[in-house]
Amino acid sequence: MSISMALFSPPAPNLRTLLSSPRSLPKPRLTLKPSPSLMPKAPAFFAVSASSDNGAGAVPSSAVAVEEQGEPKVAVEPAKEPERENGSVASAPEEGAVAVAKFNDSRWVGGTWNLKQFQKDGSTDWDAVIDAEVRRRKWLEDNPESSSNDDPVVFDTSIIPWWAWMKRFHLPEAELLNGRAAMIGFFMAYLVDSLTGVGLVDQMGNFFCKTLLFIAVVGVLVIRKNEDVETIKKLIEETTFYDKQWQATWQDDNSGSSKNG
Amino acid sequence: MASQSLHHHFASLRLRTRQPLKPSPRPLTVAASKNPPLPGRKLRAAVIGGGPAGSSAAESLASGGVETFLFERSPSSAKPCGGAIPLCMLDEFDLPHSLVDRHVTEMRVISPSNITVDFGKTLRPHEFIAMLRREVLDSFLRSRAESRGAELITGLVTDLELPRSSSSPYVVHYTSGGSKRSLAVDVVVGADGANSRVAKSIGAGEYSYAIAFQERIRLPDEKMKYYENLAEMYLGDDVSPDFYAWVFPKCDHVAVGTGTVRSKREIKAYQRGIRERARPKIEGGQVIKVEAHPIPEHPRPVRVRGRVALVGDAAGYVTKCSGEGIYFAAKSGRMCGEGIVKASEGGARMVGEEDLRREYLRQWDDRYVSTYRVLDLLEKVFYGSNWGREAMVELCGGEYVQRVSLESYMYKRLVEGDRWEGVKMAASTVATLVRCKIMSGEMGRLKAIA
Numbered sequence: 028m029s030i031s032m033a034l035f036s037p038p039a040p041n042l043r044t045l046l047s048s049p050r051s052l053p054k055p056r057l058t059l060k061p062s063p064s065l066m067p068k069a070p071a072f073f074a075v076s077a078s079s080d081n082g083a084g085a086v087p088s089s090a091v092a093v094e095e096q097g098e099p100k101v102a103v104e105p106a107k108e109p110e111r112e113n114g115s116v117a118s119a120p121e122e123g124a125v126a127v128a129k130f131n132d133s134r135w136v137g138g139t140w141n142l143k144q145f146q147k148d149g150s151t152d153w154d155a156v157i158d159a160e161v162r163r164r165k166w167l168e169d170n171p172e173s174s175s176n177d178d179p180v181v182f183d184t185s186i187i188p189w190w191a192w193m194k195r196f197h198l199p200e201a202e203l204l205n206g207r208a209a210m211i212g213f214f215m216a217y218l219v220d221s222l223t224g225v226g227l228v229d230q231m232g233n234f235f236c237k238t239l240l241f242i243a244v245v246g247v248l249v250i251r252k253n254e255d256v257e258t259i260k261k262l263i264e265e266t267t268f269y270d271k272q273w274q275a276t277w278q279d280d281n282s283g284s285s286k287n288g
Numbered sequence: 289m290a291s292q293s294l295h296h297h298f299a300s301l302r303l304r305t306r307q308p309l310k311p312s313p314r315p316l317t318v319a320a321s322k323n324p325p326l327p328g329r330k331l332r333a334a335v336i337g338g339g340p341a342g343s344s345a346a347e348s349l350a351s352g353g354v355e356t357f358l359f360e361r362s363p364s365s366a367k368p369c370g371g372a373i374p375l376c377m378l379d380e381f382d383l384p385h386s387l388v389d390r391h392v393t394e395m396r397v398i399s400p401s402n403i404t405v406d407f408g409k410t411l412r413p414h415e416f417i418a419m420l421r422r423e424v425l426d427s428f429l430r431s432r433a434e435s436r437g438a439e440l441i442t443g444l445v446t447d448l449e450l451p452r453s454s455s456s457p458y459v460v461h462y463t464s465g466g467s468k469r470s471l472a473v474d475v476v477v478g479a480d481g482a483n484s485r486v487a488k489s490i491g492a493g494e495y496s497y498a499i500a501f502q503e504r505i506r507l508p509d510e511k512m513k514y515y516e517n518l519a520e521m522y523l524g525d526d527v528s529p530d531f532y533a534w535v536f537p538k539c540d541h542v543a544v545g546t547g548t549v550r551s552k553r554e555i556k557a558y559q560r561g562i563r564e565r566a567r568p569k570i571e572g573g574q575v576i577k578v579e580a581h582p583i584p585e586h587p588r589p590v591r592v593r594g595r596v597a598l599v600g601d602a603a604g605y606v607t608k609c610s611g612e613g614i615y616f617a618a619k620s621g622r623m624c625g626e627g628i629v630k631a632s633e634g635g636a637r638m639v640g641e642e643d644l645r646r647e648y649l650r651q652w653d654d655r656y657v658s659t660y661r662v663l664d665l666l667e668k669v670f671y672g673s674n675w676g677r678e679a680m681v682e683l684c685g686g687e688y689v690q691r692v693s694l695e696s697y698m699y700k701r702l703v704e705g706d707r708w709e710g711v712k713m714a715a716s717t718v719a720t721l722v723r724c725k726i727m728s729g730e731m732g733r734l735k736a737i738a
Contacts, residue, residue, distance in 0.1 A: 161730040167401040171526035173567040174402040184723050196726050269664045275589040
C-alpha cells in the first residue's frame with residue numbers, strides 16, 4: 028500500500044516537471060533534460076553522466092566497477108560519441124571496425140533474462156533479476172539502441188513473483204513507517220493521558236481520539252516527506268487543469284451575447 | 289480515386305446594402321423559435337478553411353439549405369499529418385474504400401528499453417486502421433461539399449470584420465486571383481486550423497501546442513514489405529520527452545516522425561533519436577519530404593463568440609495520448625453545421641450566439657469531453673517518464689487492454705466491458721506502475737552510487 032502511495036509522491040523531478048509544465052510554452056529553464064545526443068559519454072560501465080532522471084549537468088565519473096556480480100560489458104567506444112553529436116541527418120555512418128556499444132550481458136539470452144543463470148541455493152535469486160533488469164534499462168536509457176527485428180526484447184517484469192517485490196521494497200518502508208507511527212502514538216498517548224487523565228483504553232473509546240488517530244494514519248501514509256505536500260497540491264491542480272480548459276468557453280461573457288449579435 | 293475538381297469562382301464584390309433586419313432578441317426562456325425570420329433570402333454562412341472540418345461543416349450547411357461559401361487557400365497542398373482515421377469515420381462520413389492507401393492491422397509499441405509489444409491480436413478480419421493521404425481525403429470531402437451546394441472559393445482570408453451591431457453582417461476580406469475582395473455573411477465557421485485567423489479575429493485566446501515533425505522516407509522494397517500493414521510507435525526520452533515517435537506507412541513510403549510540447553527546440557535531436565531507434569528498418573531509405581506542423585494541446589478558451597464558431601484544429605480538438613485530430617475535426621464541423629441548420633430552421637431564420645452554444649458546443653462537450661479527459665489522464669500517467677512508458681508497454685501486452693483500446697479508438701464509444709476483466713486490468717495497471725516505478729527508483733540509486 029505504501030508503495031502505491033509512492034506513485035503519488037515521486038522524488039524524481041521529471042514527474043514534477045510533467046505536472047507543472049506540460050502545457051506551458053517551453054522556457055529554457057524548464058528544459059532540464061539535455062538531449063541524449065548532446066550528452067558526453069564517459070567511458071564507464073554505467074554511463075553515469077546525467078540521464079534525464081535527475082536533470083543535473085553531466086557528471087563525470089571514473090570507470091566504476093560497482094557491483095559484485097561483475098558481468099562483462101562491452102566498453103563504450105569513444106568513437107560512438109561523434110556519431111551522435113554530429114548533426115548529420117543521413118543514416119548513421121558506419122565504419123565496419125567501430126563497435127557500436129550494445130547492451131551485453133551473459134545472462135541476457137534471446138531477448139530475455141535466462142533465469143537458470145540466476146540460481147542461488149537452488150532457487151532463483153529474484154533480487155538479482157531485478158537488479159539486472161534495472162541495469163539494462165539504465166544502460167538503454169543512457170545509450171538508446173535501435174530496435175531490430177532480429178533480436179526482439181521480450182522480457183516481462185511480471186515473471187518476477189509479487190512476494191519478491193514485497194520483501195525487498197515494501198517491507199522495509201512499511202517497517203519504517205510503522206516504527207514512526209508507533210513512536211508518535213506512544214508519545215501522544217502518554218501526553219494525552221498526563222494532560223487529561225484518560226487512559227489508553229478510554230482514549231480509544233472516544234470519537235474525537237479515533238478521528239485523530241485516523242488522520243494520523245492517513246497522514247503518515249500520504250505525506251512521507253516534506254516535498255509530498257507540494258506534490259499533492261500540484262497533482263490536484265493538474266488533474267483539474269485540463270478540465271478547466273474545456274470549461275473555459277462556458278465561462279465566457281454571459282452578458283456579452285448581445286454585444287456582437 | 290477522387291479527382292481534384294476545382295471550380296474557380298471569382299465572386300464579384302458582394303457587399304450588400306443593409307437589409308432591414310429586426311434586432312436580435314433578448315434571451316427568452318421559451319424555446320420556440322425566437323430568431324427573426326430572414327426576409328426573402330437564406331442564411332449566409334462562410335466556412336473558412338477547406339480541410340476535413342471545413343468541408344464537413346460546409347456539407348452539412350449546404351445540405352440543410354444554408355447558402356454556404358467554403359474558403360480554401362491552397363486546395364492542392366498536402367497537409368503534414370499522420371493520416372490515420374478510425375473505422376467509424378469511413379462509415380459515418382461515407383468514405384469510399386478507394387481513398388484508403390493502407391489497412392494497418394498491426395501496431396507495434398516499443399518501450400525505451402526496446403521491449404516490444406504487438407497491438408492488433410484482437411482485431412477482427414474486417415477491422416483495421418485506415419491510412420490515407422490528406423490531399424486525397426481533403427479534396428474528396430471538398431468536392432462533396434460542393435456537390436451539395438456549397439460554393440468553393442479559392443482564396444486566402446486576410447481578415448474577418450466583426451459586425452458593429454447585432455443585425456449587421458460579418459465581412460470576410462480575402463484575396464483571390466490577385467485581387468482583394470470581400471463577402472458579407474451572417475454566420476462564420478472557423479475551420480482554418482492551428483493558426484486560425486478567425487480565432488484571432490474574435491479574440492478566442494491561445495492554446496499551447498505540440499510540434500510534430502516528420503520525414504517521409506522512401507524505403508527499398510524489401511524493407512517496405514515489413515511496413516505493409518504495420519505501424520510502429522516508439523517511446524523513450526531519446527525520441528520524445530512527452531509524446532511518442534512513429535513510423536507510419538503511407539502509400540509508397542513511410543513517415544518517420546516525432547513530436548513534443550515542452551522541448552520544441554530540440555525537435556531535431558529527437559528526430560535523430562527516432563532515426564537511430566528505427567535504423568535497421570529504415571536504413572538505405574531516401575528522404576523525400578520534411579514537414580512540421582503545430583498540434584493544439586487543448587481547446588481554446590473561447591470556441592464560440594457572437595455568430596462565429598470554431599471547429600477542428602482551430603478549436604483545439606486534438607486528443608491527447610494519440611494526437612488524433614482528423615475524425616474530431618470532421619465530426620465537429622458536421623455537428624456545427626447541423627446545429628446551425630437546426631437553429632435557423634433550414635436557413636430561414638437568423639441565428640445567435642446562444643443557438644451556437646446550445647446546438648453545437650453543448651452537444652459536442654456532452655458527447656466527447658469524457659473521451660478527452662480519459663486520454664489526458666492516460667497521457668499524464670504513461671507518457672511523462674520512462675518508467676511510465678515501460679509500464680504502458682507492459683500493459684499493452686494484455687489482451688483485454690488491447691481490445692478495449694482498439695475498440696474505443698475505432699468506434700469512438702466506450703465498449704461494454706467484462707466487469708471482472710476490468711477489475712483485473714485495473715489491478716494489473718497498478719501493479720505494473722508500481723513495479724516500473726520501483727525499478728526507476730533503483731535506477732536512480734545506481735546513478736547516485738557511481
